[in-house]
Amino acid sequence: MDNTMKKRWISLYVENQVGVLSKISGLFSGKSYNLDSLTVGTTEDPTVSRMTIATVSDDETFEQIKKQLNRMIEVIKVIDFTDIFVRMKEILYVKVFKCSPADKVEVFQIAETFKAKVIDYGRDSVLVEFVQTATKNDAVVKLMKEEFKSIEVVRGGSVGIESISMMER
Amino acid sequence: MMLRDFFVCNDRESGASVLQRGGMKLRQITGNKLLVRALKEEGVDTIFGYPGACTIDISDELYKQDDIKVILPRHEQALVHEADAYARTTGKVGVCLVTSGPGATNLVTGLATANYDSVPLVCFTGQVARHLIGNDAFQEVDIVGITRSITKYGVTVRNREDLGRIIKEAFYIARTGRPGPVLIDLPKDVMCELGSADYPDSVNIRGYKPNTSVHMGQLKRALKMLKKAKRPLFLAGGGVNIARANKIFTEVVNKTNVPVVTTIMGRGAVPTSHPLYIGNLGMHGQYAANMAVSECDLLFSIGTRFNDRITGKLHAFAPKAQIVHIDIDTASISRNIHVHVPIVADALEAVTKMNEYVEKCETEEWLEQIRSWKEEHPLTMKDRGNMSPMDIIQEMNRQFDDAIITTDVGQHQMFVTQYAEINEKKQLVTSGGLGTMGYGFPAAIGAKIGNPDKTVITVSGDGGMQMNIQEFATAVLEELPLILCVFNNEYLGMVRQWQKLFYGKRYGMTNLRSGALYRRTNGEEMPEYTPDFVKLAESYGAKGIRVMKKEDIAAAFEEAKKNTKTPTLIEFIIDPEEMVYPMIQPGGTLEEMIMDC
Numbered sequence: 001m002d003n004t005m006k007k008r009w010i011s012l013y014v015e016n017q018v019g020v021l022s023k024i025s026g027l028f029s030g031k032s033y034n035l036d037s038l039t040v041g042t043t044e045d046p047t048v049s050r051m052t053i054a055t056v057s058d059d060e061t062f063e064q065i066k067k068q069l070n071r072m073i074e075v076i077k078v079i080d081f082t083d084i085f086v087r088m089k090e091i092l093y094v095k096v097f098k099c100s101p102a103d104k105v106e107v108f109q110i111a112e113t114f115k116a117k118v119i120d121y122g123r124d125s126v127l128v129e130f131v132q133t134a135t136k137n138d139a140v141v142k143l144m145k146e147e148f149k150s151i152e153v154v155r156g157g158s159v160g161i162e163s164i165s166m167m168e169r
Numbered sequence: 170m171m172l173r174d175f176f177v178c179n180d181r182e183s184g185a186s187v188l189q190r191g192g193m194k195l196r197q198i199t200g201n202k203l204l205v206r207a208l209k210e211e212g213v214d215t216i217f218g219y220p221g222a223c224t225i226d227i228s229d230e231l232y233k234q235d236d237i238k239v240i241l242p243r244h245e246q247a248l249v250h251e252a253d254a255y256a257r258t259t260g261k262v263g264v265c266l267v268t269s270g271p272g273a274t275n276l277v278t279g280l281a282t283a284n285y286d287s288v289p290l291v292c293f294t295g296q297v298a299r300h301l302i303g304n305d306a307f308q309e310v311d312i313v314g315i316t317r318s319i320t321k322y323g324v325t326v327r328n329r330e331d332l333g334r335i336i337k338e339a340f341y342i343a344r345t346g347r348p349g350p351v352l353i354d355l356p357k358d359v360m361c362e363l364g365s366a367d368y369p370d371s372v373n374i375r376g377y378k379p380n381t382s383v384h385m386g387q388l389k390r391a392l393k394m395l396k397k398a399k400r401p402l403f404l405a406g407g408g409v410n411i412a413r414a415n416k417i418f419t420e421v422v423n424k425t426n427v428p429v430v431t432t433i434m435g436r437g438a439v440p441t442s443h444p445l446y447i448g449n450l451g452m453h454g455q456y457a458a459n460m461a462v463s464e465c466d467l468l469f470s471i472g473t474r475f476n477d478r479i480t481g482k483l484h485a486f487a488p489k490a491q492i493v494h495i496d497i498d499t500a501s502i503s504r505n506i507h508v509h510v511p512i513v514a515d516a517l518e519a520v521t522k523m524n525e526y527v528e529k530c531e532t533e534e535w536l537e538q539i540r541s542w543k544e545e546h547p548l549t550m551k552d553r554g555n556m557s558p559m560d561i562i563q564e565m566n567r568q569f570d571d572a573i574i575t576t577d578v579g580q581h582q583m584f585v586t587q588y589a590e591i592n593e594k595k596q597l598v599t600s601g602g603l604g605t606m607g608y609g610f611p612a613a614i615g616a617k618i619g620n621p622d623k624t625v626i627t628v629s630g631d632g633g634m635q636m637n638i639q640e641f642a643t644a645v646l647e648e649l650p651l652i653l654c655v656f657n658n659e660y661l662g663m664v665r666q667w668q669k670l671f672y673g674k675r676y677g678m679t680n681l682r683s684g685a686l687y688r689r690t691n692g693e694e695m696p697e698y699t700p701d702f703v704k705l706a707e708s709y710g711a712k713g714i715r716v717m718k719k720e721d722i723a724a725a726f727e728e729a730k731k732n733t734k735t736p737t738l739i740e741f742i743i744d745p746e747e748m749v750y751p752m753i754q755p756g757g758t759l760e761e762m763i764m765d766c
Contacts, residue, residue, distance in 0.1 A: 015376060018325070023317055030318045060503075067500035073322045073342060076376040 002059040007036065009081035009088065010066065011160055012051040015074040016042055023074060024051065033057065033065050037090075037134070037157035048076065052088070052160045054134065081160055088160035092130040092137040097150040099124050106147060114140060134158045200332050200360035201226045204293070207336040207368050209236055213264050215618060217252045219245050221268020222308065223295025223357045240618060240647065243639040245272050247611035249279025250637070253288050254615030257598050258573055258623075260413065262343050263615070265292040270308030273354075274315065278605055280350045281319040285602025286434065287411055289348035291339045296325065298358035313354050321349030326356065329364035341372045346379030347498040348411065380497065383514040383522050391469065391493040391510045392526055398467035398491075400535045401427045404450070407434025407601065408472015408496060412516035415593070417524050418471070419443065425527050428539055430458040432473050433586045434601040440592035447539060448548060451479035452753045453583045456546035457539055459751070459759040462487050464538070471495045472516045475505040476602070485758035495519045546751070548587055551765050555744055556719040558584040558656055564722045565626065565654075566590045568730075572624040573598060573616045577609030577633030580662035583749040585628050607636025610653065614640055617649045624652070624730075631657040631681060635700070641709035644736045651736040652729045655702055658745040666748050667755075670763065706738040715740045 014020050021040055028035040036054035043050050055065060062082075069078050081088070096107050107126045111118050114136070120127035130140055137155060144151050198206075204227060208216065215238045220228045231239050242248040245267045252263030263283075267273055273294040283290050297306040302325075313323040322342045326332050339351040395401050409418055419439045422429055429439050430450045439446050448455030450462050462468065468490040473479070480486040486506060494501075494508040495516065502511045512519060550559040562584060565574075574589055575598040576582040582599055591597050598616055600608040613627035634655050644651055656662075661679040668676050680687075682695060703713030712732045716725045716739060729737035751762040 018327070019313060019317070019323075022314065026317055064500065064504055067502075067504075071498065071500050073374060073377045 005056050005058055006062075006082075007054060007056050008062050009086070009158065009160060010051075010053045010055070010069070011079040011081050011086075011162075012053065012069060013043075013076040013079075014040075014049050014051060015076065016047050016049040017074060020049070020074045021051075023072060024053075024069070027068055027072070028055075028065075031064075031068065033061060037155075039157040039159050041159075052081075052158050054158055079162070081162075085163045085166050086160045087163050088133060088158050089131050090134040090137050090158045091156040092132075092140065093127065093154045094130070094140065094144050095125060095127045095152040096144065096148050097125045097152070099126060099148070103148060110140070110143065110147075116140075196366045197363040198366045199226070199363055200326075200329055200355070201230045203332055203364070203366065203368065204336065204355075204360070205230045205234060205237070206366070207333060208264065210368050211262070211336075211340045213237055213262070215240060215255065216264040216266055217242060217248045217255070217615070218266035219248055219268065219272055221270075221272050221295055223269040223297060224266060224272075224293075224355070226357070226360060227266060227293070227295075227355075240643070242611065242614070242643045244637065245275030246278055246607065247614075247637045247640045247643070249276045249290070249292065250282065250605075250608050250611035251615035251618070251640075251643075252290055252292075253279060253283045253286075254575060254598050254612035255619040256283075256288050256290060256615075257286075257612075258596060258616040259619040261619070262289045262291055262340055265290060267292070267294055268308065269295040269297055269312075270310050272308075273312035274310055276312075276352075277316060277319070278603075278607075280316055280352065282600050282603045282605045282608060283350040284319045284321065286407065286600065287348045288350065289343040290350035291336075291343050292350060292352045294352060294354050296354045296356040299327065299356045300358070302356065313352060316352050319350075320352050321347075323352040323354070325354040326359050329359050329362040332359065333365065333368045337369045338372055338374055342374070342377060346377075347501075380513050381515065381518070383519050384512060385522070387510060387512045388514075388519065388522055389526065391495075391512060392523065394467055394491060394493065394510065395425065395427065395469055396528060396530060398465075398530070400461075400465045400489075400538075401425075401467040401469060401530055401532065402461050402465035402490075403427055403429040404431070404462070404468055404470035404473060405429060405435040405438035406432045406471065406473025408516045409435055409438040409520070410472075412472065412497075412518075412520075414471075414517040414520045415439070417517070417520045421520055421523050421527055424524070425530050426532050426536075427469070427530055428461065428532070428536060430454070430461060432476070432479050432601070433597075433599065435473065436586060436597050437591035437595070438471075441590050442592065445536075447543070449586055450759065452481070452755075453587065453749050453751065454479070454753075454759075455543075455548050455587070456751055456762060456764070457542035459753070459762060460542045461539055463489075463758075463760045465490045467491050467493070469493045471519065472497070474498075474501040477505070480505060480759075481753050482756060482758045485760070546764060550747070550750075553744065553746075556716070556722065556741065557747060558741075558743060559588050560719050561654065561656070561722055561741055562588040562628075564726060568723070568726045569624050569626065570594060572596075572626055573613075573620060575599065575609050575612035575616060575625070575627045577627070577629040577636075578604045578606045578663075579630045579633060580658075580666060580747070580749050581628050581630045581633075581656040583663070584656075587749075606633040609633055610637050610644075611640050613651045613653065614644050614647070614649060617651055618647065625649075626652040626654065628654045628656065630662060631655055631659065631702075632661045634702070638705070641706065641711055641736070645710045648734050649736060650733045652726070653706075653736055653738040655738060655740045656743045657702065657740050658743040658747065660745045662745065662747075663749070665745065666752075669748070670752070671754070702738055702740040706736070711735045712737040713740070714738070715742070717742050 706713035
């Protein structure tokens with residue numbers, strides 16, 4: 001057992017019912033588990049939703065989280081994404097305000113470097129859309145905060161799916 | 170409870186309507202009728218109910234039939250404890266029916282109690298009509314939300330057509346796997362709607378497949394370790410009792426010659442008089458039991474979750490032992506204690522398989538060691554010249570050999586778990602996990618209703634007894650000859666014990682006689698008793714006896730036995746200085762026990 005705190009991902013198939021999201025998030029708060037991000041949406045089967053959960057925990061706690069999730073009636077399946085090949089991305093919007101002409105040039109350069117899209121543009125503001133791993137988004141947020149006076153950030157949380165070929169995240 | 174927004178069900182006198190659909194006749198009935206039908210199909214013979222506006226139609230349906238007996242307690246908290254003890258002592262699912270709002274919120278403590286002790290309950294709560302949900306309507310609460318973390322499953326029925334399936338699933342979920350309480354919230358309009366009369370006969374829940382087999386490879390590995398061990402020890406938890414595996418487990422113990430310790434909930438896994446039984450472990454466990462856990466080299470545990478009250482300081486728990494853990498709940502394994510051989514299985518399944526394979530173990534030397542620990546510090550109470558809790562419980566052991574004993578929570582509970590004989594014929598019913606004061610008296614009622622031929626005794630304190638004292642009315646009117654022992658020491662004794670040992674005898678909030686009167690008169694102008702339990706019992710039409718001396722204990726029990734139509738309360742006046750020993754200091758290790766001082 002490893003006592004170091006690590007970031008881990010779980011993918012959950014759950015019943016698409018009222019109260020399930022609350023039950024899952026309640027488990028994390030009730031048992032003091034860290035919940036880094038949680039995304040949820042319906043699948044090809046409208047009675048089933050799928051969640052991607054990111055948590056920071058040690059091995060022992062993580063085992064317990066998986067067991068606790070598994071024993072919930074509404075949870076159909078728990079997949080540990082930590083050590084398998086998955087495709088995982090997070091959407092991130094960054095709006096930069098009070099841009100000088102030089103700031104705008106820099107925003108475009110950052111967007112180009114990170115293969116992001118500038119999707120909206122105003123007199124002194126720019127809106128950029130990043131679709132990449134959550135870790136890279138962390139780096140972008142940090143960078144943009146340092147570079148610009150005023151920014152607004154919205155993140156979607158990671159969504160993941162098992163890869164077909166053996167691709168890294 | 171007040172009736173507002175009262176509307177009578179759209180249910181004709183016939184109680185059903187017949188719809189012609191494409192030439193096929195479909196019988197349609199209300200949700201209320203389907204609920205009663207479902208209860209009968211599930212074999213429910215008794216329910217515990219308290220009415221209100223949102224469940225009045227269900228009360229009406231129950232009134233029209235005779236197969237299901239309806240018990241009317243005097244408070245919903247007592248109601249759910251009664252259903253809980255009914256379930257614990259009959260093995261059936263306990264069924265509760267309460268109204269919305271306060272009726273539902275009064276279930277909370279009882280649900281948590283049942284959840285911790287793995288008791289199968291199905292609780293129906295009324296709910297306001299669907300169009301009112303979320304409007305802060307009269308007597309509306311989000312009870313499914315409130316109870317989410319203390320039930321095994323909870324759901325609001327949002328469509329009439331789901332009702333049958335949901336009830337079927339509820340009973341299945343409550344009694345299978347690790348049993349637990351299930352809550353079904355019933356909006357009034359859903360229950361009045363007409364729909365199919367069918368009640369499904371099978372269940373298929375894709376996210377819930379309880380384990381029904383034993384991994385033989387793991388079990389054989391564990392048994393090999395048992396055979397090799399020099400100082401093996403069985404630790405039996407409540408799971409053994411819930412699975413009704415006591416008898417076969419006792420056979421396993423006999424065959425292996427391996428000694429046994431139990432948790433409080435596991436007491437009775439082997440008869441307490443069994444020569445290989447050492448005692449309870451944990452905070453108020455027996456000296457020899459705690460020493461055995463600390464010295465054993467193999468701890469073979471079944472159906473326990475290694476609660477903090479039994480382990481003491483975690484890193485020092487069973488430090489020399491390899492640990493085997495059999496449990497139905499995967500999440501209970503390797504949570505508190507690192508386990509070397511985990512086995513996910515029902516205790517009865519596992520113990521039955523064990524019984525096929527076990528052999529005698531070489532334990533003579535180890536048993537000798539345990540015997541010497543027992544002699545060194547036998548479980549006893551010092552004779553202080555007056556009536557001690559031990560005297561009372563030992564007299565109880567002598568006079569009753571076929572009984573259910575329920576307890577409240579506190580010192581008296583620990584005395585019962587230390588001294589009461591428990592075996593095939595004597596069952597202990599106690600709130601072990603949540604430690605719910607006010608549990609004992611209603612539990613006795615539920616147990617007696619489920620087991621009319623058994624003697625049912627409750628042991629309570631003067632604190633806990635007053636937490637559901639209103640149930641005297643239920644007990645008297647149901648003609649239940651319960652024996653209610655109240656250990657009265659005028660204090661909340663267990664907290665007082667901590668104050669005496671660890672808080673410099675500052676008895677804050679624990680003196681049940683304190684108040685303005687006590688302060689003003691310095692305790693000199695007090696009424697003799699507050700309350701006078703004997704008179705209180707009599708006011709309900711029950712019998713009351715007060716016992717002050719050791720010599721009168723036996724006669725009081727004899728007297729109680731003669732009273733066969735109403736409860737008998739026996740108040741035992743106990744010295745507040747009586748303490749529960751041994752005791753492990755909170756956060757201490759099992760080896761550091763405080764013995765009688």
